[in-house]
Amino acid sequence: AQSVAQPEDQVNVAEGNPLTVKCTYSVSGNPYLFWYVQYPNRGLQFLLKYITGDNLVKGSYGFEAEFNKSQTSFHLKKPSALVSDSALYFCAVRDMGSGGATNKLIFGTGTLLAVQP
Amino acid sequence: EPEVTQTPSHQVTQMGQEVILRCVPISNHLYFYWYRQILGQKVEFLVSFYNNEISEKSEIFDDQFSVERPDGSNFTLKIRSTKLEDSAMYFCASSSARGHTEAFFGQGTRLTVV
Numbered sequence: 001a002q003s004v005a006q007p008e009d010q011v012n013v014a015e016g017n018p019l020t021v022k023c024t025y026s027v028s029g030n031p032y033l034f035w036y037v038q039y040p041n042r043g044l045q046f047l048l049k050y051i052t053g054d055n056l057v058k059g060s061y062g063f064e065a066e067f068n069k070s071q072t073s074f075h076l077k078k079p080s081a082l083v084s085d086s087a088l089y090f091c092a093v094r095d096m097g098s099g100g101a102t103n104k105l106i107f108g109t110g111t112l113l114a115v116q117p
Numbered sequence: 118e119p120e121v122t123q124t125p126s127h128q129v130t131q132m133g134q135e136v137i138l139r140c141v142p143i144s145n146h147l148y149f150y151w152y153r154q155i156l157g158q159k160v161e162f163l164v165s166f167y168n169n170e171i172s173e174k175s176e177i178f179d180d181q182f183s184v185e186r187p188d189g190s191n192f193t194l195k196i197r198s199t200k201l202e203d204s205a206m207y208f209c210a211s212s213s214a215r216g217h218t219e220a221f222f223g224q225g226t227r228l229t230v231v
Contacts, residue, residue, distance in 0.1 A: 032217045043121075043208055043224040044160070051217040090160060094216065103148055103165040103215050104173055110159060 002027045004093050006108035013081045014116050021076040021111045023091030032094035033074045034105065035065055039087045047089075050074060061085070081115045088112050119143045121223035123209050129229045130199055138194045138226045140209030149192045150210040150220060151184065153177070160208070166192065167215075199230045 003026045013019045025031055032051055036044040048059025050067045058064045065076045076089060088110045095104040122141045130136050142149050151163040164174040166184050183195045192211075196203055206227050210220040 034219060036222070043123075044210075044222040046219045046221060049217070049219055092160075095162075103150065103167070103212070103220075104162045104175075105152075105160075105220065106162070107160040 002093055002095050002106050004091050004106055004108040006089075006091055006111045008111050009109075010112045010114060012114045012116065015083050016080050019078050019081045019085070019113065019115070021089050021091075021113060023074045023076065023108060024072050025074060025091075025093050026072065027093055031074075033065075033067065034092045034094070035059065035063070035074075035076050036090045036092060036107075037087050038090065038110070044090065047076070081113075083115045083117050086113055086115045119221075121209055121211055121221050123207075123223035123226050125226060126224065127227045127229070129231060132201060132230055133198050136196050136199055136228065138196075138207050138209075138228070140192045140194075140223055141190050142192055142209065142211030143213075143221055144190070146211035146213050146221075148172075148212045148215055148220075149184075149186070150212075151194045152208045152210060152222075153205040154208065154225075155202075155205045163194070163207075196228075199228075201230050204228060204230045 005024045034049045035047040048057050050057050055067045063078050090110045091108040092105045124139045149166040152160050154160045162175050164178045165172045181197045185193050206225045208225045209223045212218045212220040
């Protein structure tokens with residue numbers, strides 16, 4: 001069964017420092033991977049995705065993520081954190097049904113990023 | 118920038134009552150979804166809808182749930198007889214294609230069943 005794990009419930013980082021939010025996945029075949037961010041009382045906003053090609057993908061608000069097939073990971077990164085980056089971050093994988101990728105997203109449990117000034 | 122809009126933002130209903138949650142997907146999108154997030158838990162898939170029919174649904178999406186696209190713009194989720202455990206944030210989403218295409222989510226409807 002497809003699954004996504006976010007091992008950290010919370011990540012604390014000082015403003016200006018680099019940040020990493022971890023995600024590992026388990027799928028059959030090649031994964032379609034996504035990161036979404038949820039600000040308080042808001043919906044999920046798409047940040048970036050990996051489908052194929054370059055392992056380093058760049059997304060919104062200066063975020064990037066590195067796909068590592070051997071480690072089955074897709075960690076979210078940013079070189080310099082901002083206080084405004086504080087939010088809940090979700091990693092997700094497209095369910096690879098028997099007929100190929102379905103429409104269903106499987107989400108991780110989320111990681112709360114807290115950036116201290 | 119086009120966005121998915123949901124109404125109402127918050128709905129309080131009594132147990133056993135029917136509720137309808139409304140969504141307006143992005144206009145040129147063809148695939149529509151409902152997800153829910155129980156407080157403090159992960160976002161869970163409920164159902165996907167394409168070409169005026171359900172294309173996929175989860176175990177959560179039982180006979181109490183139904184979806185409809187009554188006109189060219191709205192997409193609704195109906196819960197026939199709400200239970201306390203239906204209390205959650207419900208997110209509507211849409212995408213232009215399946216597979217590798219990202220889904221865009223609305224801001225959610227917080228449903229509280231009392």
